[in-house]
Amino acid sequence: MTLPPSLANNRRLDRWVAIGPNGTLDVRTGKVEIGQGIVSALAQIAAEELDVDYARIRMIAADTVRSPNEGVTAGSTSTSQSGGALRQACAEVRLAFLEAAAQRLGANLDELTVRDGTISRRASNESLTYWELRDDVDLTREADGRASPKRPDQLTLVGKPLPRLDLPDKVMGKGVYVHDLDLPGMLHGRVVRPPSYRAEIETFDATKAQAMPGVRAVVRNGRFIGVVAGREEQAVAAAAVLAKSVTWREAADLPDVETMPEYLRALPSRTQVLSETGDMTHPSAGTVQAVYSRPFLAHASVGPPCAVARARDGTIEVWSQSQSIHPTRKDIAATLGIAPDAVVIHHVQGAGCYGHNGADDAALDAVLLAREVEGHPVRLQWSHEDNLSWSPYGPAMVVAMEGATDESGRIAAWRHELWSNPHIARPGLQDSPSLLAAWHIDPPFAQPPGIDALPGGKPASQRNALPLYNFVNQSVVHHVLDRLPIRTGTLRAIGAFLNTFAIECFMDELANSASLDPVELRLRHLSDARAIAVIKAARDRAGLHAGRVRDGSRGMGIGFARYSNEASYAAVVAEVEAGETIRVVRVVAAVDCGRAINPDGVANQVEGGVVQAMSFAMKEMVQFDRTRIASRSWDTYPILRFGEAPAVETIVIDRPDQPSLGVGEAAAGPTAAAIANAVFDALGVRVRDLPMTPDRVLAAIHRL
Amino acid sequence: MSKSIGLTVNGMLHEVAATSDTPLIYVLRNDLNLKGNRFGCGEGVCGCCTVLLDGHAVQSCSTPLAAAEGKTVTTIEGIGSDAAPHPLQQAFIEEQAGQCGYCLPGFIMGAVALLQRNPAPSDAEIATELDLHLCRCGAYDRIRRAIRRASQQMAETRERMA
Numbered sequence A: 001m002t003l004p005p006s007l008a009n010n011r012r013l014d015r016w017v018a019i020g021p022n023g024t025l026d027v028r029t030g031k032v033e034i035g036q037g038i039v040s041a042l043a044q045i046a047a048e049e050l051d052v053d054y055a056r057i058r059m060i061a062a063d064t065v066r067s068p069n070e071g072v073t074a075g076s077t078s079t080s081q082s083g084g085a086l087r088q089a090c091a092e093v094r095l096a097f098l099e100a101a102a103q104r105l106g107a108n109l110d111e112l113t114v115r116d117g118t119i120s121r122r123a124s125n126e127s128l129t130y131w132e133l134r135d136d137v138d139l140t141r142e143a144d145g146r147a148s149p150k151r152p153d154q155l156t157l158v159g160k161p162l163p164r165l166d167l168p169d170k171v172m173g174k175g176v177y178v179h180d181l182d183l184p185g186m187l188h189g190r191v192v193r194p195p196s197y198r199a200e201i202e203t204f205d206a207t208k209a210q211a212m213p214g215v216r217a218v219v220r221n222g223r224f225i226g227v228v229a230g231r232e233e234q235a236v237a238a239a240a241v242l243a244k245s246v247t248w249r250e251a252a253d254l255p256d257v258e259t260m261p262e263y264l265r266a267l268p269s270r271t272q273v274l275s276e277t278g279d280m281t282h283p284s285a286g287t288v289q290a291v292y293s294r295p296f297l298a299h300a301s302v303g304p305p306c307a308v309a310r311a312r313d314g315t316i317e318v319w320s321q322s323q324s325i326h327p328t329r330k331d332i333a334a335t336l337g338i339a340p341d342a343v344v345i346h347h348v349q350g351a352g353c354y355g356h357n358g359a360d361d362a363a364l365d366a367v368l369l370a371r372e373v374e375g376h377p378v379r380l381q382w383s384h385e386d387n388l389s390w391s392p393y394g395p396a397m398v399v400a401m402e403g404a405t406d407e408s409g410r411i412a413a414w415r416h417e418l419w420s421n422p423h424i425a426r427p428g429l430q431d432s433p434s435l436l437a438a439w440h441i442d443p444p445f446a447q448p449p450g451i452d453a454l455p456g457g458k459p460a461s462q463r464n465a466l467p468l469y470n471f472v473n474q475s476v477v478h479h480v481l482d483r484l485p486i487r488t489g490t491l492r493a494i495g496a497f498l499n500t501f502a503i504e505c506f507m508d509e510l511a512n513s514a515s516l517d518p519v520e521l522r523l524r525h526l527s528d529a530r531a532i533a534v535i536k537a538a539r540d541r542a543g544l545h546a547g548r549v550r551d552g553s554r555g556m557g558i559g560f561a562r563y564s565n566e567a568s569y570a571a572v573v574a575e576v577e578a579g580e581t582i583r584v585v586r587v588v589a590a591v592d593c594g595r596a597i598n599p600d601g602v603a604n605q606v607e608g609g610v611v612q613a614m615s616f617a618m619k620e621m622v623q624f625d626r627t628r629i630a631s632r633s634w635d636t637y638p639i640l641r642f643g644e645a646p647a648v649e650t651i652v653i654d655r656p657d658q659p660s661l662g663v664g665e666a667a668a669g670p671t672a673a674a675i676a677n678a679v680f681d682a683l684g685v686r687v688r689d690l691p692m693t694p695d696r697v698l699a700a701i702h703r704l
Numbered sequence B: 001m002s003k004s005i006g007l008t009v010n011g012m013l014h015e016v017a018a019t020s021d022t023p024l025i026y027v028l029r030n031d032l033n034l035k036g037n038r039f040g041c042g043e044g045v046c047g048c049c050t051v052l053l054d055g056h057a058v059q060s061c062s063t064p065l066a067a068a069e070g071k072t073v074t075t076i077e078g079i080g081s082d083a084a085p086h087p088l089q090q091a092f093i094e095e096q097a098g099q100c101g102y103c104l105p106g107f108i109m110g111a112v113a114l115l116q117r118n119p120a121p122s123d124a125e126i127a128t129e130l131d132l133h134l135c136r137c138g139a140y141d142r143i144r145r146a147i148r149r150a151s152q153q154m155a156e157t158r159e160r161m162a
């Protein structure tokens, strides 16, 4: 049997599983908890294959020393990658223990059963536990593919809505986040960022800050400026004084935020044809055209990036919320000009992470400060303002659609043109470090241009550009842009968010132009039974039927996609009420993620994904003037609030015989499109440039 | 300059040596090791750092230490324990309300204050009262359900006691 890729890269079984003390099992994975509940889902898989109680599993936080290197926790791939590897590794560990027990008892394997870590021989009363056998089994050996994981009909834990392991501590207010570390001798650090991306220092005077209470070090390296103090409020106060002790030379080099779609389309680009089938030269009569866009979007986690670092005797130890501890270590080492082995990173949770945010940057910031106070751990936390204005943004993008239907009510032509820069700017992937402070120190490293695909992976900006619908005549083109003058990186659902928004809005626009039912038009062009099933499930639960009675203020719309055309299927129906503002009053989401490890965990992820996508679609837009980012507070970057969030009804279509698929990003694009389609249904107007703010909806009404 | 200031936190009297303008959040987190009090915005507008001051919900990031002098502060650590969680904490676990969990202590403290004033709030009242609180992970609906569940459980308990 061939091993799952992640296990093939990390074959030693003791990298994954160790017999812990007192009847516990320590399980390691290279994936990290970023708020999505993945660690609990992986514990559930481990408990299943090892045949032990869920409560016995202790999930050990990842570090760069012992944990399997599984790259980055991103792209909704953790369940399939790490889950697949862990499943096989645990099946092998279970077999190793069974063989050890068989030897001790002089039994055949088929006489033995395992229950909660106790191996029993059916015929006699003999039994042995994993813990009694720990010295008999050498887990330093490599996985060999001899054991088979359980068949779907043998599963007892997978598929159950088990509670998350990490939630009780969070609800009790325990110190589980990197923000909460309190190491002996720890000092507090703050960084003073330039006011704009390319600002240069004109004058700088550290004397005032240096004289402030508690200040241990003022750091200036190029245009990287920071302070270390004994107490946190002292570091905050000193940073505020320091910020006033520097003057900057700035350039007005940003584009006009109001005309980003036109700006992107006018940039020089390279054209990549993704699909060209049939005949696009004779579009039928009644061609429909529409251009959709999204602005730059912020991660806007409620908690700022934070990290703790200690420099001692030539080695550097970092505690970080990074999604990519191994690659980040590489870039930190490259920045400092030291060997990667001299840097150790321990993963500690942060506040919610929805892509490449400031976590890795904070790790380097902490290291740069810690080097100035050798031996002392330095806890470095960003301000909320820096979190909103300096973290990488999900890039602005544009999609232009063109299409036509024929007399038989089928789509006769489909053209999808995308404008996007490379989305991926994570550490460890490019020639130059991809960490903010590396570009600010003297001499600075060049900010690398970004890449659009991981080695062997699919381009991020092109996700879902190819429709899942069967069109005879279609053309899909990516106008590849270089880097943008705004810092960008991956954000939840990457390119799929706008590609899906555009496709799913356009399906409705075509249906409307030909007086067809939008759901029916979709079904007519789908042959994938799982796609059809989620659409029908969402439609039926929500009551989205042709000819339903309308009351003049409410509207309903649907959006569908299979994320990345290979992960989970999601169909979302939104119902809106249009009064003075647009309120989303109900959302139904139907998802198929193959075998659902934990159906409640899936529902939780989908609910969160829907609400966040609503926020993207209706409220969010990074603001800037020609010089500076202007979105620096919750006032200037509003997100969806408590009273605006509807109940989300999630239907999980379980497919126990199908591989588990990631679900975190599946609902994003469909949700945005469902809302836009519902607004059209209610008001007869369409807002194609996100966000669909009340002002924009009103402007669209006036254009009628 | 910095004299020591006395305040009662979770029923214990503490003397802290910090300047009187120090935001309460740093004293609670760093001097008293009460880390459940999460730092979000530092500007009083996200709710992550919510604690009770003489029973009223306040944002500890924008409450100077002087304002707490001689008063009673209650934090998430003071309302329940692993063995005996507060009904709200229990309800949040039962509803599996939360993803990253960073916002939860703030929501729970806001809800403690709300249920003290209004033991049976409607959904709309819950949303209005806790409008300050942001959850970027989008767990609002489960949070609302958890608060409702706790309110019902607390009512049942009161009935049993009566």
Ligand code: FES
Pocket: B038, B039, B040, B041, B042, B043, B044, B045, B046, B047, B048, B049, B050, B059, B060, B061, B062
């Ligand atoms: S951290 Fe205090 S309200 Fe945001």
Ligand code: FES
Pocket: A035, A302, A351, A352, B098, B099, B100, B101, B102, B103, B104, B134, B135, B136, B137, B138, B139
């Ligand atoms: S659970 Fe992450 S912010 Fe609320």
